[in-house]
Amino acid sequence: MGVSIKEIARLTGVSRGTVDRALNDRAGIDPAVKEKVLKVATEQGYRSNKAGRILGLRKKPLRIGVQMPSEGNDFFLGVRAGLERAVAARADFGVSMALRTMKGFDPTLQVRQVRDLLAEGIQALALVPISHPDILALLEELHERHLPVLTVNTDIVGGKRLGYVGTDYLSSGLAAGGVLRLLADGRPLRVLVLTGSFRMLGHNQRVEGFRRALESSAPGLSILGVEETEDDDGIAYGKLSAALDRTPAPEAVYVAAGGVAGACRAIEEHGVAGIGPGRVRIIGNDLTPAIRDYLERGVLTATIGQQPFEQGYQAIRLLFDHHVDGTLPPDRTLTHNEIVIAENLKGGTP
Amino acid sequence: MGVSIKEIARLTGVSRGTVDRALNDRAGIDPAVKEKVLKVATEQGYRSNKAGRILGLRKKPLRIGVQMPSEGNDFFLGVRAGLERAVAARADFGVSMALRTMKGFDPTLQVRQVRDLLAEGIQALALVPISHPDILALLEELHERHLPVLTVNTDIVGGKRLGYVGTDYLSSGLAAGGVLRLLADGRPLRVLVLTGSFRMLGHNQRVEGFRRALESSAPGLSILGVEETEDDDGIAYGKLSAALDRTPAPEAVYVAAGGVAGACRAIEEHGVAGIGPGRVRIIGNDLTPAIRDYLERGVLTATIGQQPFEQGYQAIRLLFDHHVDGTLPPDRTLTHNEIVIAENLKGGTP
DNA sequence: CTGAAAGCGCTTACAG
DNA sequence: CTGAAAGCGCTTACAG
Secondary structure: OOOOHHHHHHHHOOOHHHHHHHHOOOOOOOHHHHHHHHHHHHHOOOOOOHHHHHHHHHHOOOEEEEEEEEEOOOHHHHHHHHHHHHHHHOHHHOOEEEEEEEEOOOHHHHHHHHHHHHHOOOOEEEEOOOOOHHHHHHHHHHHHOOOOEEEEEOOOOOOOOOEEEEOOHHHHHHHHHHHHHHHHOOOOEEEEEEEOOOOOHHHHHHHHHHHHHHHHHOOOEEEEEEEEOOOOHHHHHHHHHHHHHOOOOOOEEEEOOOOHHHHHHHHHHOOOOOOOOOOOEEEEEOOOHHHHHHHHOOOOOEEEEOOHHHHHHHHHHHHHHHHHHOOOOOOEEEOOOEEEOHHHOOOOOO | OOOOHHHHHHHHOOOHHHHHHHHOOOOOOOHHHHHHHHHHHHHHOOOOOHHHHHHHHHHOOOEEEEEEEEEOOOHHHHHHHHHHHHHHHOHHHOOEEEEEEEEOOOHHHHHHHHHHHHHOOOOEEEEOOOOOHHHHHHHHHHHHOOOOEEEEEOOOOOOOOOEEEEOOHHHHHHHHHHHHHHHHOOOOEEEEEEEOOOOOHHHHHHHHHHHHHHHHHOOOEEEEEEEEOOOOHHHHHHHHHHHHHOOOOOOEEEEOOOOHHHHHHHHHHOOOOOOOOOOOEEEEEOOOHHHHHHHHOOOOOEEEEOOHHHHHHHHHHHHHHHHHHOOOOOOEEEOOOEEEOHHHOOOOOO
């Protein structure tokens, strides 16, 4: 392979320690010497060796903090599985994880949990950020402390972070619209959209993507209305039940956020589950155990998965690579919007 | 973390070299000493450290041979990208790759190319095996030489190999059937199936999965016939064109192997592209540039992707981990059967 | 059969 | 500011 630090030291006529100082921007080195070392390194096309670096770094192993508002949200089980798998695969490289979770979306609590992690001495953070000024301020502070942060699953507008790993919400809505386009097979259908909250950027982006899909390639599909579920199954159940009793009743439903199971229950209890004339087709999001069950039983028509395992796995991988190498992660690492139906539920990666 | 080899040596009262001999089944060690070392190691819960091992092994880096009948088959471009990415990510760990490709399915040539790789000194092999006695014999020989082999994309019945990374063909056909179930939305549809060859196990499994999907959940869909394309676009074009002129004409087509682009061309030229009444819906496999184009233009309804990038990536990962650790790969590592339509073509991992 | 040494490519105290 | 040394956890010749 390439040249080693030893070789650079020999060529420059300095010690390996000095080469290390020059290459890694450490303090206490004569600028002239540094320049000379850097010049030789460039000439030789020096690239630090990851294996050597990992072993050398073992005295101060990388502890990654993770904070997510995931309690009571099965989606994050998948993210967690991915985080854990990635950490396990790198345990021998000195990687470990400290996890804090909470229920709901209280920014004060999120700040507190992140501070707890900092007190524990984490050197990098993966965060599912709440959209709130306090979180923006926190990110600003972490940036100044040079603590690398990755946002996961949800990004935060204007937040300082190294990168984002998660869903492209617009594409997610597009995919849902696409499935309904196929289902309609050229016929008109009245669609009710249930979103989580109009105040959630991601939710709105999904609805927007859905609209665009219909407009551009399925003009026969008309949106009856867009209602909020507050990510709550009970509310989703209530609103959809009411809609099914009204005239004209929806012939299809797109649940753009939480409440998929509640909506499925409403459809099932109204005796209109399934596809075909007189039935109410329903497209959801994510693949929790409850959603999986509705898919298998033929109540839920399809769901758009956002690869939670992959989100967790990549977050760890990117933070570790950055730690070792200084490799900068892409600004946005987007997971694929998987179309999942009963028939491709099994098999394949999580 | 855990104990090191140094600690085991100290506790057993032998040198590190001897511990290494015991732990790694090397020759030249007193059985009694070996037993003692092993006992201590077990007591201490010793697990070798991957970082140390990788650096220690740098003197004889891992060269992985890859042979695939991929020329003229765009699908394998994705596999290759995955292979290359995984090798690049491990280049600092001493991993490199030697690749041999060929056009068509000549077992004699496959054997020769593998022998070339062996002559180059490869220490592991990823192979897209042709189903042929010569290949079985080759695998037997490699097994005796203790050369780890992974079959990729296609498995070979009765072949000795460490594991398989690739598609679950039955599930792939199931997924295709599921998409057509949605498209039919409860109505009857006449479906023509175009397969590659009745002599290809994978192709037959796909057709079987497709049949099962229809039988179990879409009884209204009837299979008009199953015809062979020999994986050739010209033949697929010819056979489908003829079928579209017959009565009753198919209302949907499932192309279970090669020939997707040819079939799309037939549909387009007959002026029946698209979905809806009077149109011929078509489900294909894989996501080559040509297929992607037909999806975008609305000729191809959907395609079932088998994650070629992932197949290549995982093959390298598993062979490397086995080399370092002795970790045995799963017998079958199955990729997900992705449902790809125009609306979820973009974004996400390759 | 066994041990002591050198080395993989880096980092980190410790002297000076 | 700089160098020499020790160390990360392993493997591999080389003596004996």
